[in-house]
Amino acid sequence: MFMKTLAIAALAGLMAVGSAAAADKIRIGTEGAYPPFNQMDEKGNVVGFDIDIAKALCAEMKADCTIVTQDWDGIIPALMAKKFDAIIASMSITEERQKAVAFTDPYYSNKLQFIAPKTSNFDPAKLKGKALGAQRATIAGSWLEKNVKDADIKLYDTQENAYLDLSSGRLDAILADKFVNWDWLESDAGKNFEFKGQPVFDDDKIGIALRKGDDKLRLRLNEALKAIIANGTYKKINEKYFPFDIY
């Protein structure tokens, strides 16, 4: 008798929790280790281009958004496990990822480009035997694994760890998103480094990842994105971080 009551109470509790989710709350997942798109400030808050875009979209959709950080390796599994409803973490739209998740329209474009010490004569055409770094589970990491056969490829948990190793000389070069590299080159730590050669991959689009079948949210986000581009909010956010247009 007691156990039955307990079971009913538990079920009721679960249902209450579930129905609360129906209110217009959207949880957004991001990484927090990818400056200047998403990073932590010294108070522990997540800030960056992705965060500003997320907040602008939510304001446009008049939805109540919370931002959740998640390490990069687990970000798609977490989306699928419904830990959050959308990923705004500079995620590239790739065929492989589209097998697992759905994407909105792109919110910026990206290229992959190598950076290396200014004093080195690193050449993207001559990669044999070099130590190359990239973040694991990114298109830079996949590009290296697919296209480079006889170099020492190192994959890192976070982009920041990769930069640490480039600074210390363990890596000859890093392949990463052009704007992330650009931001690092502008910082104190990156002042002795520069882009090498042309971008090796040009046609990368960055979108917001959603669970497959979550079409309602996808359409709302697409509408909101069109709106903030039209009304100049996007341009303002763009200018805050980059002196060039990244759409």
Place this chain on the structure above:
Amino acid sequence: MSFDLSVILSYFPTLLLGAWLTVKLVIFSSIAGVCLAFPLGLGRSSPRLAVKALPWLFIFFFRGTPLLVQLFLVYYGLAQFDFVRTSILWPILRDPYWCALITMALNTGAYIAEILRGAIQAVPRGEIEAGISVGMSKSLVLRRIVLPRAIRIALPAYSNEVILMLKCSALASTITLLELTGTARTIIAKTYMPVEIFLVTGVFYLVISYCLVKIFQAAEWRLNRHRRANG
């Protein structure tokens, strides 16, 4: 949660390579740890403060902090300093394999030193006194009576420590080393099939630890053959 066996089979050779690196890490760090532990353990058991202090501090630090912190200190922390990057040690410290090996050896060395110290103190006083009464010098007593006895006493605890090292080796994946866990994480990043890949990885570890346990059981059997009941 579909069980895609074909994916697992195609990545099997890659995992095997990772397992081989794991085994190398465990074997070499355990051997290096033992070599480190002897002077450390002996120094630690000395009654003189000047001899005891440094080993004590070393053991205190390496047993009191997580291996992950030690790994990051050695790999990322040391690389921060110019004098390290321009020293002759840099070619070694540059390589994550050596950083992992060195850190694991230092870590296990501290633990084995404590095991050794306990074992040395557990050697029956009577055997030591017997040695002295026969006229053996202190160093001869150490070499012929204390140490062999201590090793026999320490063996079960040492075998535990080696198994622990096997599990600690998984942490090397955080400094880009592609041992078993690192290989698994890289495969999962490509295939989005965490459960299946981790399952296989777990089996690999269980097999390796089983082999290690068997090796140590054989060693204990051999070392204690004088105590076995005869026919």
Place this chain on the structure above:
Amino acid sequence: MASDMNLHGFGPQLLAGAIVTLQLAMAALCVGLVLGILGALSKSSSVTPLRMLGNGYTTIIRGIPELLVVLVVYFGSSGALTAIAALFGHDAFVELDPFTAGTLALGLTFGAYATEVFRGALLTIPAGHIEAAQSLGLGRWRIFLRVILPQLWRIALPGLGNLFLVLLKDTSLISVIGLDELMRKSQIGTGFSKEPFTFFGVAALIYLGMTVITNGILILMERHANRGYRRAGT
């Protein structure tokens, strides 16, 4: 070196991380103690399936790296739990945040080793005590609470204390799945300041401090548990 120890204002963040570390350790301890006792009881049980369950649990968990347990619990369980919730006909999101996943993983590991500690302690309790209690008419639950548990606690305490120290250090592994405990805060600080040695060094010192304090508390607890027992050899 002291002048280099500028934490760039990140000090409070590190302390916040240390607090999360302690919270995680305590939560995992609770889970682990319960699992340990259950495991010891099931391994000493006369019911074969129960015994096999206990053996399987300890053999598997003790044979694979803690990091792997953490990763499996994190990646695997949210899928399983969501499926279970779906059984209730319910599209609920079953939150397995890093803290819960970490507590579960560390608790599982602690429990597997604690099972052995408790099992060894159980064996030292003289059968005579239990028989005496039974002859007095005490029920099984009463016997467990009043006769077995107090003695179990005293014998198991040193072993459990060691396991707790290991647990404290293993909390650093949960940084790998994104929990903002001490290790992760140090990494964030490093990303911020580009000074890994400073931040990881300070983190190491904080862990050392926690170890020393825990050791002190354990010594006091052992002394309290052993009150009334004369030491051998006096």
